[in-house]
Amino acid sequence: MAWAPDRSAARGGTGTTTGTTLEVLRALESGPRGLPEAEADARLARHGENVFPGRRPDPWPRRFARSLRDPFTAVLLSLGLVSAGLAAWGTACVIAVLVTVSCVLRATGEHRADRSAAALRELLATTATVRRRPAETEEPVTRELPVEQLVPGDLVLLAPGDLVPADLRLLRTTGLTVHEAALTGESAPVARSAPGDLCLQGGSVVSGSATGVVVATGADTVLSGAVPQERGRRLPGPFDRSVNGIAWTLVRCMLLVAPLVLLASALVRGRGMETLPFAVAVAVGLTPEMLPVVVTTALARGAALLARGGEVIVRRLPALHDLGAVDVLCVDKTGTLTQDRPVFACAVDAEGRDDPAVLHWAAVAALWTLHLAELPAPDALDEALLDADEERGGGADGVEGLVALPCGPGRRIASALVRVAGGEPGTLPDLLPDPVPGSLWGSLPGNVRPLQPLRPAGGAPAGRYVLVVKGAAEDVLERCTRVSDEGHARVISAADRTRLAARADALAGSGLRVLAVALAERPASTSPYAPEDERELTLVGFAGLQDALAPTAAEALAVLAGRGVTVKVVTGDHPGTAARACRELGLDPGEPLTAARIDAADDAELARLAARTTVFARCAPEHKARVVRALRTGGTTTGFLGDGVNDLAALHAADVGICPRDGVAVAREAADVVLASKDLTALDRAVVTGRRSTGHITAYLRITLSSNLGNVIAMLAAGLLLPFLPMLPAQVLVQNLCFDAAQLALAFDRPGAAAHLRPVVLRPRALFRFMTRFGLLNATADLATFGVLALSVHSLGAEEGQAAFHAGWFTENLLTQALVMLLLRAGRDAAERRAPLPVRLATAGLAVVGLLLPLSPLGPALGMTALPPLYYALMAVVLTLYGTALAAAHRKART
Numbered sequence: 001m002a003w004a005p006d007r008s009a010a011r012g013g014t015g016t017t018t019g020t021t022l023e024v025l026r027a028l029e030s031g032p033r034g035l036p037e038a039e040a041d042a043r044l045a046r047h048g049e050n051v052f053p054g055r056r057p058d059p060w061p062r063r064f065a066r067s068l069r070d071p072f073t074a075v076l077l078s079l080g081l082v083s084a085g086l087a088a089w090g091t092a093c094v095i096a097v098l099v100t101v102s103c104v105l106r107a108t109g110e111h112r113a114d115r116s117a118a119a120l121r122e123l124l125a126t127t128a129t130v131r132r133r134p135a136e137t138e139e140p141v142t143r144e145l146p147v148e149q150l151v152p153g154d155l156v157l158l159a160p161g162d163l164v165p166a167d168l169r170l171l172r173t174t175g176l177t178v179h180e181a182a183l184t185g186e187s188a189p190v191a192r193s194a195p196g197d198l199c200l201q202g203g204s205v206v207s208g209s210a211t212g213v214v215v216a217t218g219a220d221t222v223l224s225g226a227v228p229q230e231r232g233r234r235l236p237g238p239f240d241r242s243v244n245g246i247a248w249t250l251v252r253c254m255l256l257v258a259p260l261v262l263l264a265s266a267l268v269r270g271r272g273m274e275t276l277p278f279a280v281a282v283a284v285g286l287t288p289e290m291l292p293v294v295v296t297t298a299l300a301r302g303a304a305l306l307a308r309g310g311e312v313i314v315r316r317l318p319a320l321h322d323l324g325a326v327d328v329l330c331v332d333k334t335g336t337l338t339q340d341r342p343v344f345a346c347a348v349d350a351e352g353r354d355d356p357a358v359l360h361w362a363a364v365a366a367l368w369t370l371h372l373a374e375l376p377a378p379d380a381l382d383e384a385l386l387d388a389d390e391e392r393g394g395g396a397d398g399v400e401g402l403v404a405l406p407c408g409p410g411r412r413i414a415s416a417l418v419r420v421a422g423g424e425p426g427t428l429p430d431l432l433p434d435p436v437p438g439s440l441w442g443s444l445p446g447n448v449r450p451l452q453p454l455r456p457a458g459g460a461p462a463g464r465y466v467l468v469v470k471g472a473a474e475d476v477l478e479r480c481t482r483v484s485d486e487g488h489a490r491v492i493s494a495a496d497r498t499r500l501a502a503r504a505d506a507l508a509g510s511g512l513r514v515l516a517v518a519l520a521e522r523p524a525s526t527s528p529y530a531p532e533d534e535r536e537l538t539l540v541g542f543a544g545l546q547d548a549l550a551p552t553a554a555e556a557l558a559v560l561a562g563r564g565v566t567v568k569v570v571t572g573d574h575p576g577t578a579a580r581a582c583r584e585l586g587l588d589p590g591e592p593l594t595a596a597r598i599d600a601a602d603d604a605e606l607a608r609l610a611a612r613t614t615v616f617a618r619c620a621p622e623h624k625a626r627v628v629r630a631l632r633t634g635g636t637t638t639g640f641l642g643d644g645v646n647d648l649a650a651l652h653a654a655d656v657g658i659c660p661r662d663g664v665a666v667a668r669e670a671a672d673v674v675l676a677s678k679d680l681t682a683l684d685r686a687v688v689t690g691r692r693s694t695g696h697i698t699a700y701l702r703i704t705l706s707s708n709l710g711n712v713i714a715m716l717a718a719g720l721l722l723p724f725l726p727m728l729p730a731q732v733l734v735q736n737l738c739f740d741a742a743q744l745a746l747a748f749d750r751p752g753a754a755a756h757l758r759p760v761v762l763r764p765r766a767l768f769r770f771m772t773r774f775g776l777l778n779a780t781a782d783l784a785t786f787g788v789l790a791l792s793v794h795s796l797g798a799e800e801g802q803a804a805f806h807a808g809w810f811t812e813n814l815l816t817q818a819l820v821m822l823l824l825r826a827g828r829d830a831a832e833r834r835a836p837l838p839v840r841l842a843t844a845g846l847a848v849v850g851l852l853l854p855l856s857p858l859g860p861a862l863g864m865t866a867l868p869p870l871y872y873a874l875m876a877v878v879l880t881l882y883g884t885a886l887a888a889a890h891r892k893a894r895t
C-alpha cells in the first residue's frame, strides 16, 4: 500500500483573488496569471532594473572625493594648506602630488575591487519566484528570476527564508510573518496575513507563504526613498577597529610633531615661524599615505584568489581580514558536522520495545507536513521517516491531512491534524484521551500559519480527528498528560517523565537524532488551528534516526585546530546527539550547555560559561545570537557558520557571518562570506588567505612606519644641528614615491607556512611597539650616516657640502628602505627566506635609484651631487651593521 497523495506535489498551490485583489491587479495592468514575458521586458525598459540605489557603484569622481575624507589625506591636505599659506610652495607641491597619487590609486583600486565584487555578486544573484506567461495566450509558468529583473505588475511567490524582493501588495497569504527590522527596527516578526497588506522590500519571510503583486521596484520602493543609507550599516568589526585605531594614533602623532619641532627649534636654535615648512615636512614624513591603497589591494587580491575556484566568495572586503583573525568558529551540527541525510534507525514505545506504530504515526505527520506546510525545501527528517515507512510497507490509506504546523525558528515540534476514515476500533487504539472540547481552538498568533481544514464547514465528514505531534523529546513530553502502556493510555507520573526523558537521552547519547511521537483525538472543527492546541497528548514512543558524519569534517576540524581556531557547536539538537557526533569527530564536547542554562545566565556569566563550553544544545535563534555575543564579549573574534532562518540573528551578531551558497536568501544576504558548500575544508583556505592578506598589510605598516619614524627622528636631529634643510621638498617627494611604489610589491610576498598557524589580527599596540623599536634602529643608521658624511665630505665648500649631504642621505635612505623591505617582511624567518621575484625586483630598483640618481643628470636638478668613494665604503659598513641588527631584532620581535 502506498501513500495516497503524490509526495512530489507537496510544494505548490496557486492563489485565488478577491474583488479588492482584482482591483489592485487591474490598476497595475496585471492579472492572476502573471505578466506576459514581452510585457515584462517592456516594463523593465520603462522602469529600469530593480536595483537598490545604494548598491549602484559610486561614480569615479565621488569615489575620488570620498578618498579625500580619509584621515591621513585630510591631515596631509591641511598641512598642504598651511604650507601654501606660508608660501612654502615646495612642501605644498610635494603634499599635493602625494595626495593626488594616493587618491587616484585608491579610487582606481576601489573601482576595480567593486567591479570584481559585482561580478562575484552575480554568482550569488538573489532570485525571486515569479509567475509569468511565456506569451499572452499561454499558461503561466512559475520560475526563478534574478530580482533585478522584477517589474511592477509581476506576481511573486514568497516562502520562508526569502527576502522580499520589491514592494508587494499581497494577494494571498498563508500564515505569513515577516521580519522588517531593516525598515522599522522592530526585531520581532510581524504578521502580514491580510490580502491587500503591503509587504515592503527589505523584509524577510520568517514563516508562512504568500503571493503578491509588485507595486514598486528599484528607487521607487519605500526602503530606497526613506532610508537609503541605513541598509548595510553594521557595527565596526576587528578590521575597522584596528585600522581606525592605527589611523587616529598616527594622526594625533602628526598633529603633535609639528608644534614639537617648532618648540625644539625655537629652544635650541632660537628660530621662529620660519621653521614651520620644515615642521610640516617632518609631520608629512610620518604619514603612511599609501595605507588605504595597500589595504584595498591586499584584500581585493585575496578575495579574487578565493573566488577563482568559486569556492569562497567574500562579500565585504574587510571580512577577509576578520576571517584570518577568527579564533572561535561556531558551527551548527546538522549538515556541517553531519551529512543531513538522516536514515531511520529505530522506533520504540515508551518501554523501549520495537513498535511499528510509532513509525506509522511519525510518517503520517511527516507526509501531511510535506503536503500542507509549503516548506521551502522538504525536511530531511520527514523524508527519512516516509522512506522507512514506505519500505516497511506502511501507508496512510484512509488518513486525510487537514492542517499542519511545521517546525520553525525556535519551534522544535511539528504536528499534523488528520482525519482517520471510519475510526473503527483497531484503527486508533484505545490510547487516545477523550476529545478536547472546542474551546481549545484558539486564535492564531502571528508566527503560525493558519491552515484551514480541507473540508468546508457544514457537516464534518465521518471519522476521528487525530492530532499527531512529533519533535524534540523534552518539548513533546511537556505537552503529554498520558503515556501509551501496551496500547492503553494511562496518566503520566513524575517517575514516568524521568524514565522517558532518560530513554530519550540514552537514544541521543548513542548518536541518534530522536523524535518523540504523541497523539490526541480532537473534535471536528473548522476553526483555525494553533500551537495552543498541541497539549494533553498521549506519548506513543520515540523514533531514532542516524545522520552519518560528514566525511571531511574530522580532518577539517583537526586542520582548524592546528590553525588556532577553536570550533564550538551551536545546535538546535539534543546535547547527547551533538556530544556524540563531536566525540566521533575527535572534538572533546566537554559538558554541553543547554538553552535552559543559557536563559538562566546573565550576560557576564554567559561570557564565562561560553568561553569554556564546546557544545551549546537545544538552541533557538536567540540563544545562538546570545552565545555569539557572549563569546565576542569575552574578547574572541567569533565566526558563525549557518544557513537557515534560525541562524540569521547569529550571523548578524558574529564578527564574520559565513553561509553556504545553498543557504536561504536572507542568510546569504546577512553573511560576509559565502561558501560553495557547507564544508569546513573550504573555510580553511579562506582563513589562510585572510591571514595572508592581513600579513601583507601588517608588513607594509611595519616597514613604512618604522622607516618613517627613523626618518623623522633623523630629520629632527639634522634640522636642529644643521644650518640648512636636511632634505629638500623635491627629494622628499622622489624618495616617498619610490618607496611607495616598491612597497606595492609586498602583496606578492609569501610568508612561510608557520605564519598561518595562529589567528592574525592587526594590533595597533604591537605595531607601535614595533615601530618604536625599529624606528630607533633606523634613526641610529641615519645618524651613523651623518657621521659618515661628516667624515667623507667635510672638505667640500658650503654649497657643495649641502648637495653632498642631500645626496648621501638620499642614497642611504633608499638603500636602508630596500634592506628593511627584504628583512622586515612577514614572518620572523624573513631574513632566511628568499623573497619572491617582484619583491626582489622592487628592492633592487630602490637600491639602483638610490645609488645612481644623485650621479645622473637628474641629481643636480634635485639638488644633489656625486659623492666621494670613501662615502660608499663607509656606507657599506653602516649598512652591513644595520642589516645584521635588523635581522636579529626581527627574529626576536613578537608581532
Ligand SMILES: Nc1ncnc2c1ncn2[C@@H]1O[C@H](COP(=O)(O)OP(=O)(O)OP(=O)(O)O)[C@@H](O)[C@H]1O
Pocket (backbone or CB within 6 Å): 332, 333, 334, 335, 379, 381, 382, 407, 411, 412, 413, 414, 470, 471, 472, 473, 514, 515, 570, 571, 572, 573, 574, 646
Ligand atoms: N521535521 C521535524 N519534525 C519534528 N521535529 C523536528 C523536525 N525537524 C527538527 N525537529 C526537532 O527540532 C530540533 C531542532 O531542529 P533544528 O533544525 O533547529 O536543529 P537541528 O537541525 O537539530 O540542528 P542544527 O542546529 O545543528 O542544524 C531537532 O533536534 C528536532 O528535535
